[in-house]
Amino acid sequence: MSTIIPIGPFHPVLEEPEYIQLYVDGETVEKAEIDLGRIHRGMELLAQEKTFDQDVFLVERICGICSASHSWAASLAMEDIVGVGPTDRARYLRTIVHELERLHSHMLWVGLAGHILGYWTVFMWGWKYREPVLDALEMITGNRQNYAWYKAGGVRRDVADDIWPEVVKIIDEFDKNNDILIGAFLDDPVIHGRLKGVGVLTKEEAIHYGCLGPTARGSGVDIDVRRDHDYGAYSEVDWNVITQPEGDCMAVSVVRLLEMKEACKIIKQCIAKLPGGPIATEIREFPRGEGIGHIEAPRGESFHFIRSNGTNMPERHKMRAPTFLNIPSFRPRVKGETISDAVLIFAIIDPCYSCTERMAVLDPTGQSLMTGKDLIKLSHEKTEKLKREY
Amino acid sequence: MASTLGLVLNFLIFPGLLFTAIVGLLTQWVDRKVSARVQWRVGPPWYQPFADILKLLGKEILIPEGAGRTGFLFAPLAGLAAVGVVSTMLWLANIQGGGFVGDLIGVLYLLTIPSLGMIIGAAASGNPLASVGASREMKLVLAYELPFIIAIFTAVTKVSPMTLRLDGILDYQAVNGVLLGNASCIIAFIVAILCAQAKLTYPPFDVPEADTELMDGTHMEYSGAALAVVKLSQAMMLFTLPIFFITIFWGGIVLTGWGILYTIIKYVIIVTIIVLIKNTNPRVRIDQAVRFFWGPVTVLAIIGMVLAMVGL
Numbered sequence: 001m002s003t004i005i006p007i008g009p010f011h012p013v014l015e016e017p018e019y020i021q022l023y024v025d026g027e028t029v030e031k032a033e034i035d036l037g038r039i040h041r042g043m044e045l046l047a048q049e050k051t052f053d054q055d056v057f058l059v060e061r062i063c064g065i066c067s068a069s070h071s072w073a074a075s076l077a078m079e080d081i082v083g084v085g086p087t088d089r090a091r092y093l094r095t096i097v098h099e100l101e102r103l104h105s106h107m108l109w110v111g112l113a114g115h116i117l118g119y120w121t122v123f124m125w126g127w128k129y130r131e132p133v134l135d136a137l138e139m140i141t142g143n144r145q146n147y148a149w150y151k152a153g154g155v156r157r158d159v160a161d162d163i164w165p166e167v168v169k170i171i172d173e174f175d176k177n178n179d180i181l182i183g184a185f186l187d188d189p190v191i192h193g194r195l196k197g198v199g200v201l202t203k204e205e206a207i208h209y210g211c212l213g214p215t216a217r218g219s220g221v222d223i224d225v226r227r228d229h230d231y232g233a234y235s236e237v238d239w240n241v242i243t244q245p246e247g248d249c250m251a252v253s254v255v256r257l258l259e260m261k262e263a264c265k266i267i268k269q270c271i272a273k274l275p276g277g278p279i280a281t282e283i284r285e286f287p288r289g290e291g292i293g294h295i296e297a298p299r300g301e302s303f304h305f306i307r308s309n310g311t312n313m314p315e316r317h318k319m320r321a322p323t324f325l326n327i328p329s330f331r332p333r334v335k336g337e338t339i340s341d342a343v344l345i346f347a348i349i350d351p352c353y354s355c356t357e358r359m360a361v362l363d364p365t366g367q368s369l370m371t372g373k374d375l376i377k378l379s380h381e382k383t384e385k386l387k388r389e390y
Numbered sequence: 391m392a393s394t395l396g397l398v399l400n401f402l403i404f405p406g407l408l409f410t411a412i413v414g415l416l417t418q419w420v421d422r423k424v425s426a427r428v429q430w431r432v433g434p435p436w437y438q439p440f441a442d443i444l445k446l447l448g449k450e451i452l453i454p455e456g457a458g459r460t461g462f463l464f465a466p467l468a469g470l471a472a473v474g475v476v477s478t479m480l481w482l483a484n485i486q487g488g489g490f491v492g493d494l495i496g497v498l499y500l501l502t503i504p505s506l507g508m509i510i511g512a513a514a515s516g517n518p519l520a521s522v523g524a525s526r527e528m529k530l531v532l533a534y535e536l537p538f539i540i541a542i543f544t545a546v547t548k549v550s551p552m553t554l555r556l557d558g559i560l561d562y563q564a565v566n567g568v569l570l571g572n573a574s575c576i577i578a579f580i581v582a583i584l585c586a587q588a589k590l591t592y593p594p595f596d597v598p599e600a601d602t603e604l605m606d607g608t609h610m611e612y613s614g615a616a617l618a619v620v621k622l623s624q625a626m627m628l629f630t631l632p633i634f635f636i637t638i639f640w641g642g643i644v645l646t647g648w649g650i651l652y653t654i655i656k657y658v659i660i661v662t663i664i665v666l667i668k669n670t671n672p673r674v675r676i677d678q679a680v681r682f683f684w685g686p687v688t689v690l691a692i693i694g695m696v697l698a699m700v701g702l
Binding site for chain 2: 003004005006011012013026027114115116117118119120121122123124125128188190191193194338339340341342343
């Protein structure tokens with residue numbers, strides 16, 4: 001006999017409203033059903049009603065943690081339409097801010113993992129280590145989050161050269177603290193007991209579900225947009241793609257921890273090599289055309305598609321956050337695990353539900369084809385269909 | 391008649407419920423403050439635990455639909471009363487030398503009542519998460535009781551002539567030096583501290599309450615004064631268990647001259663060990679907890695027992 005344990009829509013471990021039903025027999029999870037759709041914000045429709053320049057600010061607000069990723073992906077898509085690239089200095093500045101974002105995003109996840117494991121000390125320490133990274137971001141861009149830093153063609157503001165020694169100091173300090181954390185993670189027998197062999201996602205499953213980012217790399221899938229689709233300054237600095245073959249929670253955690261070390265390396269090299277010159281290519285008009293931009297956000301590949309009809313607003317702006325593809329990997333991971341591990345398994349992909357949820361159906365003239373009621377009906381039908389499938 | 395009244399007063403005021411509650415809450419403040427400093431936080435002011443309890447006392451008690459009313463409300467009270475009795479017995483044995491044959495067994499028995507109370511209360515609440523918490527608590531009790539009892543009886547074995555009276559153990563220590571001076575009792579003490587961690591449901595053994603998994607599990611449906619009783623009995627356990635260990639292993643409580651300072655130092659050391667273990671470990675899974683207590687901890691406890699029997 002299976003009991004249903006509800007997780008959410010409000011639960012201490014989840015920052016966002018989503019609803020997960022665990023079908024459990026005793027403590028063993030037989031099945032998990034994930035019910036999203038509580039935080040739809042109409043981002044895509046909004047993006048079609050704003051100018052290209054305003055759009056970058058809008059997509060920044062898709063996610064508070066990966067605001068640099070989305071705005072960079074959107075900028076790349078716009079540059080793709082126009083057919084110009086950013087200046088050299090802009091490429092390096094963009095890369096530095098993006099990697100700083102990866103640092104703070106991964107460190108935030110380490111803290112949350114500690115919180116989920118009931119390890120409050122790691123939670124507090126992780127977030128304390130994260131704080132200087134935000135200071136560095138504030139020094140460079142002027143903001144701790146939502147940097148307002150990327151734009152089509154380059155970046156918005158130049159940076160005075162005298163702040164870089166301070167940033168390098170922060171990164172060195174962070175790297176040292178990260179080493180302590182890596183040591184604590186790899187040596188602590190209790191953490192090993194909680195993470196090792198838990199929630200295994202095999203390489204085949206990861207490919208089948210189309211997982212992205214650290215989730216895929218933790219299962220031994222060697223993908224990374226930074227290396228595979230060259231953008232920014234990544235091809236000009238020395239760094240490695242971290243993969244782990246095991247596919248369990250430990251492997252994903254190790255991937256994140258080691259990726260932070262790589263990010264530190266990238267930032268320091270970029271600062272050392274930072275070229276001078278203008279910070280942006282001027283873009284006056286967006287011609288008719290289509291463009292895509294995809295970058296490696298901390299959680300995986302962020303994908304933006306923009307179609308321009310020659311006006312100053314995009315005709316279609318499609319955005320896909322990595323969580324969208326990572327969510328279904330819960331299913332194979334959670335089966336046969338205990339309730340204690342279920343919450344950890346949900347958190348291992350570093351989910352960002354709010355970033356994922358969007359939908360609007362329009363015809364090319366901008367007329368709404370479906371009302372809110374139609375959308376709800378459609379959504380119910382789709383949910384029913386999915387439920388029948390599983 | 392007068393002695394009966396005295397006993398009732400002992401139970402209700404000093405050294406029973408009221409005194410234990412006050413010192414327990416102060417200890418809880420120390421716990422919260424030390425934890426906060428370890429985690430680079432500031433921590434609450436000293437009166438915070440009292441304020442929490444006071445606030446809860448003034449709140450409405452909600453009883454979930456479908457809950458067994460009596461069991462739900464009386465189970466925590468039974469736990470509170472049991473801790474009060476244990477505290478009274480320990481202090482009377484320490485200060486007045488009052489005891490009776492086999493009171494050690496009584497103490498061991500009463501120390502499990504708060505856990506059993508939580509199991510009954512959580513099961514009566516009718517909440518699925520609370521019932522999972524209750525089943526975990528049950529497994530945890532089964533896991534830690536065996537090594538805990540072996541550890542305590544190591545001390546009993548060491549005392550000659552063997553006695554099950556608390557004051558007997560104290561008298562032996564007063565003459566022959568504290569039991570912690572022996573290798574066997576050091577092992578038993580370590581085992582007892584580990585079991586105390588589980589008795590207090592502190593990390594790494596906070597599985598029944600696991601806030602990120604079960605949203606406070608066994609405590610989930612409690613509110614208002616009922617929750618205050620639950621929290622209060624936890625705070626009192628935090629006071630009673632170290633006192634119990636001091637009594638059994640570490641020469642007991644002395645309330646004259648330098649003895650007061652010595653007693654406080656002993657108490658603070660035990661509390662600090664508990665708080666440090668709490669702050670340097672993530673939560674284990676329930677199966678890992680059971681395997682840990684029935685495996686290495688029980689083996690350790692048995693080694694201690696064997697050492698005590700060969701006279702070490």
